[in-house]
Amino acid sequence: MAAAEKVPVKRYLRLAKLPHIWCPGCGHGIALQALIRAIHSTGLSQDNTVIVSGIGCSSRASGYLDFDTLHTTHGRALAFATGIKVANPDLNVVVITGDGDAAAIGGNHLIHAARRNIGITCVCFNNTIYGMTSGQYSPLTPTDAYATTAPYGNIDTPFDLCELTKAAGASYVARATTYHARLLEKLIAKGLQNDGFSFIEAVVQCPTYFGRKNKLGDAFRMMKLMQERSVPVSKAAAMTAEELAGKIVIGELWHRPRPEYTKAYDAVIAKAGGGR
Numbered sequence: 001m002a003a004a005e006k007v008p009v010k011r012y013l014r015l016a017k018l019p020h021i022w023c024p025g026c027g028h029g030i031a032l033q034a035l036i037r038a039i040h041s042t043g044l045s046q047d048n049t050v051i052v053s054g055i056g057c058s059s060r061a062s063g064y065l066d067f068d069t070l071h072t073t074h075g076r077a078l079a080f081a082t083g084i085k086v087a088n089p090d091l092n093v094v095v096i097t098g099d100g101d102a103a104a105i106g107g108n109h110l111i112h113a114a115r116r117n118i119g120i121t122c123v124c125f126n127n128t129i130y131g132m133t134s135g136q137y138s139p140l141t142p143t144d145a146y147a148t149t150a151p152y153g154n155i156d157t158p159f160d161l162c163e164l165t166k167a168a169g170a171s172y173v174a175r176a177t178t179y180h181a182r183l184l185e186k187l188i189a190k191g192l193q194n195d196g197f198s199f200i201e202a203v204v205q206c207p208t209y210f211g212r213k214n215k216l217g218d219a220f221r222m223m224k225l226m227q228e229r230s231v232p233v234s235k236a237a238a239m240t241a242e243e244l245a246g247k248i249v250i251g252e253l254w255h256r257p258r259p260e261y262t263k264a265y266d267a268v269i270a271k272a273g274g275g276r
């Protein structure tokens with residue numbers, strides 16, 4: 001990804017758009033801060049970086065950022081981002097999405113972006129529920145958890161989006177929680193530097209819907225729970241499936257560089273006698 005001289009972190013924010021709309025205690029601000037600091041630490045050019053988001057509480061993040069930004073339609077952030085990257089591979093393209101946006105409506109785009117290993121960094125703010133639309137269960141809501149649409153408990157098995165994107169072909173996959181904000185920042189920074197599709201799951205708290213429906217307490221308690229449930233990937237390797245049940249495995253889960261999509265695309269253009 002193209003880098004440039006660093007600017008102060010607050011220059012990445014559109015201050016006129018603040019304060020944000022997120023509820024008190026929401027984890028999205030922490031995840032957004034980790035992303036901003038990762039962009040800052042990697043020194044990506046503000047003028048050469050595009051942030052694309054879908055629909056949902058998390059996707060409001062693009063509106064607070066002073067980059068070229070695109071707040072798109074539900075589930076389609078990766079489709080828009082793919083078009084941007086293919087049209088101009090020199091751009092740094094970052095997608096901010098949520099668990100409903102990425103795994104339900106946009107699930108198809110997610111697996112194909114990973115399959116192509118296109119040079120996009122996708123950060124999924126996973127609050128395990130649809131927050132913006134009042135707490136319906138999402139494809140990442142845990143089994144037996146309560147939601148507006150699961151008043152007797154969720155009977156579905158949630159996706160593990162890190163396993164899904166790894167299996168689909170992503171060259172970099174990582175996960176951290178808002179409790180581990182510094183780790184999250186480092187993992188996103190590494191994803192930004194990967195030449196291919198990077199998927200980073202940021203596990204965030206939604207005290208308003210997931211927390212309230214499941215009687216988990218306030219944001220502080222929810223983050224404490226994240227701390228207790230998290231297992232570093234180095235330890236997880238020695239644990240059984242039973243021991244890992246209900247745990248959040250954090251860290252760099254997968255990094256296997258392989259050819260990036262737009263380079264192959266450009267090679268086809270060249271073969272056909274064309275050029276950019």
Ligand code: SF4
Nearest residue numbers: 022023026057131206
């Ligand atoms: Fe955050 Fe949940 Fe409020 Fe949405 S509904 S802003 S995810 S706390």
Ligand code: MG
Nearest residue numbers: 098099129130
């Ligand atoms: Mg959500």
